[in-house]
Amino acid sequence: MLGISEFLVALIAFLLTVQFLKLQWAGRRLPPGPTPLPIIGNLWLLGFNLHPETLEKLAQIYGNIFTLWLGQCPVIVLHGFQAVKAGLTTNPEDVSGRPTTPFFKEKSTEKGIVLTSGHTWKQQRRFGLTTLRNLGLGKRGLEQQIQEEARQLVEHFLSERGQPLDPSLAFSRALSNIICALVLGRRFAAEDETLQRLLAANACLIQSASSISERLYNTFPWLLDYVPGPHKKVLSCHGFLHCFAKEEIRRHKESGIPDEPQDFIDYYLAQIIKCKDDPTSTFDEANLIQVILDFFIAGTESTATTLRWALISLVLHPDVQEKVQKELDAVLGPSQLICYEDRKKLPYTNAVIHEIQRYSCIAPVGVPRQCVKDTTLLEFPVPKGTIILPNICSVLSDPQQWETPRQFNPTHFLDKDGNFTSREAFLTFSAGHRVCLGEQLARIELFIFFASLLQAFTFRLPEGVTEINTERILGGLLQPHHYKICAVPR
Known part of the structure; x- marks a missing residue:
C-alpha cells in the first residue's frame, strides 16, 4: 500500500501529466512552436524574457509565425516584415485588443488608452488624438514648446563646457516637460523634486515591463501578491504616478474649467461634463x-x-556626424532655429535619424495585441483572446527589406540621388489600428532635438575612453547602459 509521500508524488505526477496533455490539446491548431512544460510553459526556454535574439533563433526553427506558452497562456509571435504587416493590417480590427494579464490589470484597471480594448479604447484614443491636435500637434504652437525645450537642453550641455556628462536625465527631463506642458499646462524647473520623482517612477515602470518579475507575477499572481520583490516596487511607482495625476486633476477642478481650455486636463474635464448624461460615455x-x-x-x-x-x-560613426553637421551648416547655418519643416531640406540628417531608430530598435515587441474575435493569421485559425506579439526588431532587421540590416547605414533611407525616401518596412511605431498614438509628436521631437544638438556640438568619447558599451538592457524598452560623453561646442 502506498504511503502518504508516495501518494503525493504520484498525485503531482498525474496532475502534471494532465496539465501537459491539456497544453498539447489546446495548441493542436495553433502555429507550431517549442513544446511547453506544465505550469511554466516555455518560460524556461526564454530565460523568463522575450529577448530579440531568442525569438530570432526560434523563428529559424519554427518559421515566421510560431506559438510560445508564457505559463499556461499561448502567445503567437509574428516574425519578419511580411508576417508582421499581414498579421496587423489584414484584419486590423480583429487584433486590436489588449491582453488583460494580472500585471496589466493591477496597473491599469482596464482604463485609459494603452491597455484598454473595445469601446473604451476607441473613445479614449479618438478623444486623445483630437485633443492633441487642438493643443497644437502639427502646428506652430507646440513646435515652439519643443524648440524651447531643445534650447534649454543645449544650454545645459553648454554649461558642462565639453566635460564628460551623462545625457540620460537631461533628455528625460526635457521630453517630460513637453508632456507636462501638453497635459498639465505647465513645466517643471530642472531641480524640482516632483519632476525628479516623476522621472524615477517612470523609469521604474519602463524597466519592469517584460521583466522576469512581470512574467512570474502573470504566472503566479495568487502567490506574488503576498511575497516581497521587485513587483512591489513597480506597483509603488505606479501608485505615486496615480496620486500625482489625481492631485493635478484636483488643482484643475479648483481653478474652474476655463471657457478656452489650455491643456489636456482642461479639455477632458469639459468632456466629462458634456457627456455626463450619455450612458455610453467612458469619460470619467x-x-x-x-x-x-x-x-x-x-x-x-x-x-x-x-x-x-x-x-x-x-x-561610433564620426563620419556620419560630420556629414550631418556639414548639411546643417550649408542649409541652415550655425544659429538658425530648427523647424520640423526643415527636414525636407535636410535629407541626410533625416535619413540618419530614421536609421538610428531602425538600428537601435528600442521596442522589441511593443505592447502585446489580443484577438477580439476568432480570426485567421497567415492561414492559421486563431481563437478569440489569443495574445499576438509582433516582433518589431525582426522587421527592422529583415534581410529581405534592408540592404545591410546588421550595419548602421543611413543610405537605407536615401535614393541614388541623395534624396530622402521612406521605407515600408520602417515600422518603428507599429502598424494597424493600434499604431503609436504619439508618432507625430515623437517624430517632431526627435528631429528638432537631434538637429539642434548637432548644430551646436560635436560629440566625442571622454579623453582616454576608447569604446562605449553597446549592449542592450532588456525591459519595456531596449535601453543602453549609462555612459558619459563630451558635448564639445562647435
Whole structure:
C-alpha cells in the first residue's frame, strides 16, 4: 500500500501529466512552436524574457509565425516584415485588443488608452488624438514648446563646457516637460523634486515591463501578491504616478474649467461634463488618471532612449556626424532655429535619424495585441483572446527589406540621388489600428532635438575612453547602459 509521500508524488505526477496533455490539446491548431512544460510553459526556454535574439533563433526553427506558452497562456509571435504587416493590417480590427494579464490589470484597471480594448479604447484614443491636435500637434504652437525645450537642453550641455556628462536625465527631463506642458499646462524647473520623482517612477515602470518579475507575477499572481520583490516596487511607482495625476486633476477642478481650455486636463474635464448624461460615455476621472499616466509613460522614455542611442551612433560613426553637421551648416547655418519643416531640406540628417531608430530598435515587441474575435493569421485559425506579439526588431532587421540590416547605414533611407525616401518596412511605431498614438509628436521631437544638438556640438568619447558599451538592457524598452560623453561646442 502506498504511503502518504508516495501518494503525493504520484498525485503531482498525474496532475502534471494532465496539465501537459491539456497544453498539447489546446495548441493542436495553433502555429507550431517549442513544446511547453506544465505550469511554466516555455518560460524556461526564454530565460523568463522575450529577448530579440531568442525569438530570432526560434523563428529559424519554427518559421515566421510560431506559438510560445508564457505559463499556461499561448502567445503567437509574428516574425519578419511580411508576417508582421499581414498579421496587423489584414484584419486590423480583429487584433486590436489588449491582453488583460494580472500585471496589466493591477496597473491599469482596464482604463485609459494603452491597455484598454473595445469601446473604451476607441473613445479614449479618438478623444486623445483630437485633443492633441487642438493643443497644437502639427502646428506652430507646440513646435515652439519643443524648440524651447531643445534650447534649454543645449544650454545645459553648454554649461558642462565639453566635460564628460551623462545625457540620460537631461533628455528625460526635457521630453517630460513637453508632456507636462501638453497635459498639465505647465513645466517643471530642472531641480524640482516632483519632476525628479516623476522621472524615477517612470523609469521604474519602463524597466519592469517584460521583466522576469512581470512574467512570474502573470504566472503566479495568487502567490506574488503576498511575497516581497521587485513587483512591489513597480506597483509603488505606479501608485505615486496615480496620486500625482489625481492631485493635478484636483488643482484643475479648483481653478474652474476655463471657457478656452489650455491643456489636456482642461479639455477632458469639459468632456466629462458634456457627456455626463450619455450612458455610453467612458469619460470619467478614473479614465483621465490613466490617460495622463499613458502620456507620461509612453511619451517620455521612448524618445529619450532613442536620443541616448543617437549619441552612441554618432561617436561610433564620426563620419556620419560630420556629414550631418556639414548639411546643417550649408542649409541652415550655425544659429538658425530648427523647424520640423526643415527636414525636407535636410535629407541626410533625416535619413540618419530614421536609421538610428531602425538600428537601435528600442521596442522589441511593443505592447502585446489580443484577438477580439476568432480570426485567421497567415492561414492559421486563431481563437478569440489569443495574445499576438509582433516582433518589431525582426522587421527592422529583415534581410529581405534592408540592404545591410546588421550595419548602421543611413543610405537605407536615401535614393541614388541623395534624396530622402521612406521605407515600408520602417515600422518603428507599429502598424494597424493600434499604431503609436504619439508618432507625430515623437517624430517632431526627435528631429528638432537631434538637429539642434548637432548644430551646436560635436560629440566625442571622454579623453582616454576608447569604446562605449553597446549592449542592450532588456525591459519595456531596449535601453543602453549609462555612459558619459563630451558635448564639445562647435
